Amino acid sequence: MVGVPGDPRIPSVTPPSAQGLRPASLTFYGAPPCAPGAAPDADVAFVGVPFDLGTTLRPGARFGPAAVRAASAWYRYIDDDGNAAGGWFDLDLGRWILQGITMADCGDVEIAPADITANLERITAGVAAIAGAGRLPVIVGGDHSITYPALRAFAGRGPIHVVQFDTHQDFVDERRGTRLGHGNVMRRASELPFVTGISQIGIKGLQKYPEPLSAARTYGARIVTASALRRDGPEAAARSVPSGAACYLTVDIDVLDIAQAPGTGTPEPGGLTYRELCEAIRAVVKRGRVVGFDLVEVSPPYDWAEVTARSAARLILDAIAAIFARESEGRPVIQAALEEGRA
Numbered sequence: 001m002v003g004v005p006g007d008p009r010i011p012s013v014t015p016p017s018a019q020g021l022r023p024a025s026l027t028f029y030g031a032p033p034c035a036p037g038a039a040p041d042a043d044v045a046f047v048g049v050p051f052d053l054g055t056t057l058r059p060g061a062r063f064g065p066a067a068v069r070a071a072s073a074w075y076r077y078i079d080d081d082g083n084a085a086g087g088w089f090d091l092d093l094g095r096w097i098l099q100g101i102t103m104a105d106c107g108d109v110e111i112a113p114a115d116i117t118a119n120l121e122r123i124t125a126g127v128a129a130i131a132g133a134g135r136l137p138v139i140v141g142g143d144h145s146i147t148y149p150a151l152r153a154f155a156g157r158g159p160i161h162v163v164q165f166d167t168h169q170d171f172v173d174e175r176r177g178t179r180l181g182h183g184n185v186m187r188r189a190s191e192l193p194f195v196t197g198i199s200q201i202g203i204k205g206l207q208k209y210p211e212p213l214s215a216a217r218t219y220g221a222r223i224v225t226a227s228a229l230r231r232d233g234p235e236a237a238a239r240s241v242p243s244g245a246a247c248y249l250t251v252d253i254d255v256l257d258i259a260q261a262p263g264t265g266t267p268e269p270g271g272l273t274y275r276e277l278c279e280a281i282r283a284v285v286k287r288g289r290v291v292g293f294d295l296v297e298v299s300p301p302y303d304w305a306e307v308t309a310r311s312a313a314r315l316i317l318d319a320i321a322a323i324f325a326r327e328s329e330g331r332p333v334i335q336a337a338l339e340e341g342r343a
């Protein structure tokens with residue numbers, strides 16, 4: 001018999017929670033799902049944003065959250081004995097990471113077709129539900145335009161310095177009538193009253209128009225090119241971040257070299273290696289206090305052998321390990337950073 005709505009024998013599509021979030025069938029790292037409508041009860045709360053209406057040329061990043069979730073299955077949050085938050089032993093670092101740090105997957109922001117403004121509001125609400133609970137939101141895009149609505153979720157929580165790892169500056173004011181695309185996102189971020197500065201790390205590539213670069217310089221963006229990072233090292237790059245500042249970390253996966261991250265809309269040759277990126281993130285995180293983190297622009301239709309999705313899944317763990325290693329206290333660090341910023 002064909003099921004009809006309300007037929008108890010047929011599993012219905014899970015309704016979105018009060019925050020407009022739809023639970024995922026597969027979770028990041030196998031972490032437990034957040035209870036719908038409740039504040040997340042974990043140090044780290046993942047949220048997927050399957051939105052790519054901000055792309056200039058090649059869409060596909062809407063499939064990013066699903067691909068990164070699938071790739072993250074390699075790193076299991078719960079061990080064979082059913083224990084959660086046991087962390088991982090990092091053979092390269094020679095120590096445990098993320099021991100005792102709890103994680104939960106809040107699902108995906110429910111994206112509506114065609115209505116950009118409504119979607120941006122849903123993204124803000126979804127991230128605000130996590131940040132407002134004093135948890136670390138880890139947002140997986142989606143194209144880079146989602147960083148602007150994600151940042152808006154921090155309004156009223158004190159000054160924030162944005163640290164952007166990216167090939168492109170994304171500082172175009174307006175092109176072809178749009179101001180909310182992924183190439184405009186840092187310009188919009190710079191206009192938020194509580195954003196006190198922006199560090200742009202890993203920048204490279206060719207530009208047709210000089211206006212975004214001069215506007216970023218006029219704004220006071222601290223620009224560290226890929227070459228400068230390579231030449232001067234991660235500690236020097238991290239000095240672009242004000243010491244002790246509350247930071248929002250945004251990583252556009254296209255900061256990696258095209259060979260290491262082919263699955264993205266606008267890849268460029270000459271990018272960072274995974275190791276260079278990871279070491280730079282560790283240095284930045286040691287200097288600032290990260291209160292929000294997104295990873296964007298994984299576009300599975302352009303990926304090979306899950307190279308990009310797997311790199312993203314690992315990078316998220318390495319980044320949050322660095323964030324929580326800073327003071328190894330977990331949730332209270334995030335809460336303190338937000339409260340201190342508010343004071």
Ligand SMILES: [Mn+2]
Pocket residue numbers: 144166167168170182252
């Ligand atoms: Mn970008």
